[in-house]
Amino acid sequence: MSGLFEKSLCQRQSIATTILQSAVERQRLANAYLLIGREIADKWLIARQLSCYLNCLERADGKLDCQSKVDGTGTKSGSLCQNCRWIADDKHPQAWLILAADESSKTGKLAVEKARLLLEELSKTSQYIRTVVVPDAAQENFHRPAANALLKTIEEPGPSCLFLLFATQMEDVLPTILSRCQVIPVLQSAGSATADVSPNEALTNEIKINFDIRKATLSDALGWSAGLLEIAQQGIEPKLIIDIVVSSEIERLRGAAADDSAIALYLSRLLQLAEASKLQMEHFVQPRFALESFAIAWQELGSVRRH
Numbered sequence: 156m157s158g159l160f161e162k163s164l165c166q167r168q169s170i171a172t173t174i175l176q177s178a179v180e181r182q183r184l185a186n187a188y189l190l191i192g193r194e195i196a197d198k199w200l201i202a203r204q205l206s207c208y209l210n211c212l213e214r215a216d217g218k219l220d221c222q223s224k225v226d227g228t229g230t231k232s233g234s235l236c237q238n239c240r241w242i243a244d245d246k247h248p249q250a251w252l253i254l255a256a257d258e259s260s261k262t263g264k265l266a267v268e269k270a271r272l273l274l275e276e277l278s279k280t281s282q283y284i285r286t287v288v289v290p291d292a293a294q295e296n297f298h299r300p301a302a303n304a305l306l307k308t309i310e311e312p313g314p315s316c317l318f319l320l321f322a323t324q325m326e327d328v329l330p331t332i333l334s335r336c337q338v339i340p341v342l343q344s345a346g347s348a349t350a351d352v353s354p355n356e357a358l359t360n361e362i363k364i365n366f367d368i369r370k371a372t373l374s375d376a377l378g379w380s381a382g383l384l385e386i387a388q389q390g391i392e393p394k395l396i397i398d399i400v401v402s403s404e405i406e407r408l409r410g411a412a413a414d415d416s417a418i419a420l421y422l423s424r425l426l427q428l429a430e431a432s433k434l435q436m437e438h439f440v441q442p443r444f445a446l447e448s449f450a451i452a453w454q455e456l457g458s459v460r461r462h
Protein backbone atom coordinates (compact mmCIF):
# COMPACT_ATOMS: atom_id res chain seq x y z
CA MET A 156 0.00 0.00 0.00
CA SER A 157 1.81 3.07 -1.18
CA GLY A 158 -0.53 5.98 -1.21
CA LEU A 159 -1.79 6.55 2.29
CA PHE A 160 0.67 9.22 3.38
CA GLU A 161 3.13 11.38 1.48
CA LYS A 162 6.69 10.15 1.67
CA SER A 163 8.01 13.28 3.34
CA LEU A 164 5.29 13.07 5.98
CA CYS A 165 6.20 9.41 6.63
CA GLN A 166 9.81 10.47 7.13
CA ARG A 167 8.96 13.26 9.56
CA GLN A 168 6.21 11.39 11.40
CA SER A 169 7.37 7.82 11.30
CA ILE A 170 5.49 6.66 14.42
CA ALA A 171 2.13 8.21 13.61
CA THR A 172 2.14 7.12 9.97
CA THR A 173 3.32 3.59 10.80
CA ILE A 174 0.56 3.14 13.38
CA LEU A 175 -2.22 4.45 11.16
CA GLN A 176 -1.02 2.73 8.01
CA SER A 177 -0.79 -0.58 9.79
CA ALA A 178 -4.30 -0.14 11.25
CA VAL A 179 -5.73 0.66 7.81
CA GLU A 180 -3.98 -2.32 6.23
CA ARG A 181 -5.42 -4.63 8.83
CA GLN A 182 -8.81 -2.89 8.75
CA ARG A 183 -8.47 -2.23 12.41
CA LEU A 184 -8.73 1.51 12.73
CA ALA A 185 -9.69 2.66 16.21
CA ASN A 186 -12.81 4.79 16.64
CA ALA A 187 -10.85 7.76 17.85
CA TYR A 188 -7.24 8.88 17.81
CA LEU A 189 -5.69 11.61 19.91
CA LEU A 190 -2.73 13.20 18.14
CA ILE A 191 -0.38 14.62 20.75
CA GLY A 192 2.35 17.22 20.23
CA ARG A 193 3.07 20.76 19.13
CA GLU A 194 3.48 20.11 15.41
CA ILE A 195 0.07 21.32 14.30
CA ALA A 196 0.72 21.41 10.56
CA ASP A 197 1.68 17.73 10.48
CA LYS A 198 -1.45 16.77 12.44
CA TRP A 199 -3.58 18.39 9.76
CA LEU A 200 -1.60 16.63 7.01
CA ILE A 201 -2.05 13.27 8.75
CA ALA A 202 -5.79 13.81 9.19
CA ARG A 203 -6.38 15.08 5.68
CA GLN A 204 -4.32 12.43 3.93
CA LEU A 205 -5.99 9.68 5.95
CA SER A 206 -9.43 11.02 5.15
CA CYS A 207 -8.55 11.33 1.45
CA TYR A 208 -7.29 7.77 1.35
CA LEU A 209 -10.39 6.38 3.05
CA ASN A 210 -12.73 8.28 0.74
CA CYS A 211 -10.76 8.21 -2.52
CA LEU A 212 -13.01 7.40 -5.49
CA GLU A 213 -10.10 6.27 -7.65
CA ARG A 214 -9.11 3.73 -5.05
CA ALA A 215 -12.72 2.59 -4.73
CA ASP A 216 -12.60 1.96 -8.48
CA GLY A 217 -9.63 -0.32 -7.98
CA LYS A 218 -7.24 2.22 -9.47
CA LEU A 219 -4.26 3.89 -7.88
CA ASP A 220 -5.44 6.29 -5.18
CA CYS A 221 -5.00 10.02 -5.73
CA GLN A 222 -2.28 10.38 -3.09
CA SER A 223 -0.05 8.07 -5.14
CA LYS A 224 -0.13 10.60 -7.94
CA VAL A 225 1.76 13.07 -5.80
CA ASP A 226 5.47 13.06 -6.54
CA GLY A 227 8.36 13.87 -4.20
CA THR A 228 8.03 17.60 -4.76
CA GLY A 229 4.37 17.59 -3.78
CA THR A 230 3.18 18.07 -7.37
CA LYS A 231 0.15 16.14 -8.52
CA SER A 232 0.71 14.40 -11.82
CA GLY A 233 -2.97 13.83 -12.49
CA SER A 234 -6.26 15.29 -11.46
CA LEU A 235 -7.65 14.37 -8.08
CA CYS A 236 -11.01 12.72 -7.63
CA GLN A 237 -13.84 14.85 -6.31
CA ASN A 238 -13.61 13.52 -2.75
CA CYS A 239 -9.87 14.08 -2.46
CA ARG A 240 -10.20 17.54 -3.99
CA TRP A 241 -12.98 18.58 -1.63
CA ILE A 242 -11.23 17.22 1.43
CA ALA A 243 -8.02 18.99 0.38
CA ASP A 244 -9.97 22.24 0.05
CA ASP A 245 -11.83 21.85 3.39
CA LYS A 246 -15.07 21.70 1.45
CA HIS A 247 -16.35 18.17 1.73
CA PRO A 248 -19.79 18.49 3.33
CA GLN A 249 -19.95 14.91 4.64
CA ALA A 250 -16.54 13.26 4.71
CA TRP A 251 -14.55 16.08 6.35
CA LEU A 252 -16.14 17.54 9.46
CA ILE A 253 -14.38 19.99 11.74
CA LEU A 254 -15.61 20.52 15.27
CA ALA A 255 -14.17 23.78 16.55
CA ALA A 256 -15.31 26.76 18.58
CA ASP A 257 -16.62 29.66 16.53
CA GLU A 258 -14.14 32.46 16.12
CA SER A 259 -16.80 34.79 17.48
CA SER A 260 -17.17 32.70 20.66
CA LYS A 261 -16.48 34.95 23.64
CA THR A 262 -15.37 32.13 25.93
CA GLY A 263 -13.32 30.28 23.30
CA LYS A 264 -15.20 27.15 24.29
CA LEU A 265 -16.88 24.78 21.92
CA ALA A 266 -20.62 25.39 22.02
CA VAL A 267 -22.65 22.36 23.10
CA GLU A 268 -25.04 23.19 20.27
CA LYS A 269 -22.24 22.54 17.74
CA ALA A 270 -21.59 19.14 19.27
CA ARG A 271 -25.30 18.34 18.97
CA LEU A 272 -25.41 19.45 15.34
CA LEU A 273 -22.51 17.14 14.64
CA LEU A 274 -24.35 14.26 16.32
CA GLU A 275 -27.32 14.93 14.11
CA GLU A 276 -25.12 14.86 11.02
CA LEU A 277 -23.46 11.60 12.10
CA SER A 278 -26.80 9.92 12.72
CA LYS A 279 -27.61 10.16 9.01
CA THR A 280 -26.47 7.31 6.83
CA SER A 281 -23.65 8.21 4.52
CA GLN A 282 -21.61 6.62 1.76
CA TYR A 283 -18.50 8.34 3.11
CA ILE A 284 -16.05 7.55 5.87
CA ARG A 285 -16.73 10.64 7.91
CA THR A 286 -13.61 12.09 9.47
CA VAL A 287 -14.37 14.33 12.42
CA VAL A 288 -11.44 16.55 13.39
CA VAL A 289 -11.40 18.26 16.77
CA PRO A 290 -8.46 20.65 16.33
CA ASP A 291 -8.39 21.65 19.99
CA ALA A 292 -9.37 18.79 22.29
CA ALA A 293 -7.94 20.49 25.40
CA GLN A 294 -10.59 20.69 28.08
CA GLU A 295 -10.43 24.49 28.12
CA ASN A 296 -12.03 24.33 24.70
CA PHE A 297 -13.55 20.86 24.49
CA HIS A 298 -15.13 21.25 27.92
CA ARG A 299 -17.30 18.83 29.82
CA PRO A 300 -20.76 19.72 28.43
CA ALA A 301 -19.63 19.49 24.79
CA ALA A 302 -17.53 16.41 25.48
CA ASN A 303 -20.36 14.66 27.32
CA ALA A 304 -22.65 15.17 24.37
CA LEU A 305 -20.20 13.21 22.23
CA LEU A 306 -18.86 10.57 24.60
CA LYS A 307 -21.07 7.77 23.41
CA THR A 308 -20.46 8.58 19.77
CA ILE A 309 -16.70 8.71 20.23
CA GLU A 310 -16.87 5.30 21.85
CA GLU A 311 -19.13 3.81 19.21
CA PRO A 312 -19.13 6.07 16.20
CA GLY A 313 -20.50 3.46 13.82
CA PRO A 314 -18.76 1.85 10.90
CA SER A 315 -18.25 4.91 8.73
CA CYS A 316 -16.93 7.47 11.15
CA LEU A 317 -13.53 8.26 12.56
CA PHE A 318 -12.60 10.84 15.21
CA LEU A 319 -9.22 12.60 15.11
CA LEU A 320 -8.56 14.84 18.09
CA PHE A 321 -5.57 17.14 18.50
CA ALA A 322 -3.96 18.29 21.74
CA THR A 323 -0.54 19.47 22.81
CA GLN A 324 -0.34 17.04 25.70
CA MET A 325 -2.48 14.28 27.15
CA GLU A 326 -2.87 16.08 30.48
CA ASP A 327 -4.86 18.82 28.73
CA VAL A 328 -7.63 16.44 27.71
CA LEU A 329 -10.58 15.35 29.85
CA PRO A 330 -9.94 11.84 31.21
CA THR A 331 -13.29 10.64 29.87
CA ILE A 332 -12.19 11.60 26.34
CA LEU A 333 -8.60 10.42 26.77
CA SER A 334 -9.74 6.96 27.84
CA ARG A 335 -11.72 6.55 24.61
CA CYS A 336 -8.85 7.44 22.27
CA GLN A 337 -5.74 5.73 21.04
CA VAL A 338 -2.89 8.16 21.66
CA ILE A 339 -0.44 8.82 18.85
CA PRO A 340 2.65 11.01 19.18
CA VAL A 341 3.29 13.63 16.52
CA LEU A 342 6.93 14.69 16.63
CA GLN A 343 8.22 18.20 16.48
CA SER A 344 10.07 18.36 13.19
CA ALA A 345 13.32 19.43 14.84
CA GLY A 346 13.07 16.48 17.23
CA SER A 347 12.26 13.74 14.77
CA ALA A 348 14.88 11.15 13.90
CA THR A 349 17.61 13.73 13.70
CA ALA A 350 20.58 11.41 14.04
CA ASP A 351 21.89 12.61 10.66
CA VAL A 352 22.32 16.20 11.88
CA SER A 353 24.55 15.13 14.75
CA PRO A 354 27.99 16.67 14.67
CA ASN A 355 30.12 13.65 15.44
CA GLU A 356 29.41 10.01 14.84
CA ALA A 357 31.57 8.68 17.66
CA LEU A 358 29.86 10.90 20.20
CA THR A 359 26.47 10.06 18.80
CA ASN A 360 27.18 6.39 19.29
CA GLU A 361 28.29 7.09 22.81
CA ILE A 362 24.98 8.85 23.43
CA LYS A 363 23.07 5.93 21.98
CA ILE A 364 24.92 3.46 24.21
CA ASN A 365 22.56 0.63 24.70
CA PHE A 366 20.97 1.77 27.89
CA ASP A 367 17.84 -0.14 28.67
CA ILE A 368 16.11 2.47 30.74
CA ARG A 369 13.20 0.17 31.50
CA LYS A 370 15.41 -2.00 33.66
CA ALA A 371 17.35 0.84 35.21
CA THR A 372 17.38 1.73 38.85
CA LEU A 373 17.29 5.34 39.95
CA SER A 374 21.04 5.40 40.48
CA ASP A 375 21.63 3.89 36.99
CA ALA A 376 19.54 6.71 35.59
CA LEU A 377 21.57 9.33 37.43
CA GLY A 378 24.81 7.74 36.29
CA TRP A 379 23.53 7.75 32.76
CA SER A 380 22.61 11.43 32.91
CA ALA A 381 26.10 12.23 34.26
CA GLY A 382 27.53 10.44 31.20
CA LEU A 383 25.33 12.53 28.94
CA LEU A 384 26.50 15.69 30.68
CA GLU A 385 30.13 14.76 29.98
CA ILE A 386 29.28 14.38 26.33
CA ALA A 387 27.55 17.76 26.41
CA GLN A 388 30.70 19.27 27.85
CA GLN A 389 32.58 18.06 24.78
CA GLY A 390 30.55 20.56 22.80
CA ILE A 391 27.26 18.90 21.87
CA GLU A 392 24.14 20.91 22.46
CA PRO A 393 22.27 19.20 25.35
CA LYS A 394 18.96 19.56 23.51
CA LEU A 395 20.43 17.62 20.60
CA ILE A 396 21.55 14.90 23.00
CA ILE A 397 17.97 14.49 24.16
CA ASP A 398 16.79 14.32 20.56
CA ILE A 399 19.35 11.62 19.79
CA VAL A 400 18.43 9.38 22.73
CA VAL A 401 14.72 9.78 22.13
CA SER A 402 14.97 9.12 18.42
CA SER A 403 16.95 5.95 19.02
CA GLU A 404 14.26 4.73 21.43
CA ILE A 405 11.62 5.59 18.81
CA GLU A 406 13.61 3.75 16.17
CA ARG A 407 13.78 0.71 18.42
CA LEU A 408 10.05 0.59 19.18
CA ARG A 409 8.42 2.12 16.12
CA GLY A 410 7.37 -1.20 14.61
CA ALA A 411 6.04 -2.51 17.92
CA ALA A 412 4.02 0.68 18.47
CA ALA A 413 1.86 -0.20 15.47
CA ASP A 414 0.67 -3.38 17.19
CA ASP A 415 0.59 -2.27 20.77
CA SER A 416 -1.20 0.90 21.83
CA ALA A 417 0.56 0.78 25.23
CA ILE A 418 3.90 1.20 23.44
CA ALA A 419 2.51 4.10 21.41
CA LEU A 420 1.38 5.66 24.69
CA TYR A 421 4.82 5.09 26.23
CA LEU A 422 6.50 6.81 23.27
CA SER A 423 4.02 9.69 23.50
CA ARG A 424 4.89 10.19 27.15
CA LEU A 425 8.61 9.94 26.45
CA LEU A 426 8.31 12.62 23.78
CA GLN A 427 6.49 14.84 26.23
CA LEU A 428 9.30 14.39 28.76
CA ALA A 429 11.84 15.28 26.11
CA GLU A 430 9.93 18.41 25.16
CA ALA A 431 9.61 19.46 28.79
CA SER A 432 13.36 19.06 29.31
CA LYS A 433 14.21 21.02 26.20
CA LEU A 434 11.84 23.74 27.31
CA GLN A 435 13.57 23.87 30.69
CA MET A 436 16.91 24.37 28.96
CA GLU A 437 15.43 27.15 26.86
CA HIS A 438 14.44 28.76 30.13
CA PHE A 439 18.01 28.57 31.36
CA VAL A 440 17.74 25.59 33.67
CA GLN A 441 21.28 24.24 33.89
CA PRO A 442 21.77 21.32 31.49
CA ARG A 443 22.93 19.17 34.40
CA PHE A 444 19.61 19.55 36.21
CA ALA A 445 17.55 19.25 33.05
CA LEU A 446 19.35 16.04 32.01
CA GLU A 447 19.03 14.62 35.50
CA SER A 448 15.34 15.25 35.76
CA PHE A 449 14.87 13.84 32.26
CA ALA A 450 16.71 10.65 33.24
CA ILE A 451 14.73 10.30 36.48
CA ALA A 452 11.39 10.90 34.76
CA TRP A 453 12.26 8.40 32.03
CA GLN A 454 13.30 5.83 34.57
CA GLU A 455 9.96 6.30 36.35
CA LEU A 456 8.11 6.04 33.08
CA GLY A 457 10.03 2.86 32.32
CA SER A 458 9.13 1.32 35.65
CA VAL A 459 5.47 2.13 35.07
CA ARG A 460 5.66 0.31 31.77
CA ARG A 461 7.38 -2.68 33.28
CA HIS A 462 4.50 -3.46 35.60
Ligand SMILES: [Zn+2]
Nearest residue numbers: 211221236239
Ligand atom coordinates in the same frame (compact mmCIF):
# COMPACT_ATOMS: atom_id res chain seq x y z
ZN1 LIG B 1 -9.02 10.44 -4.68
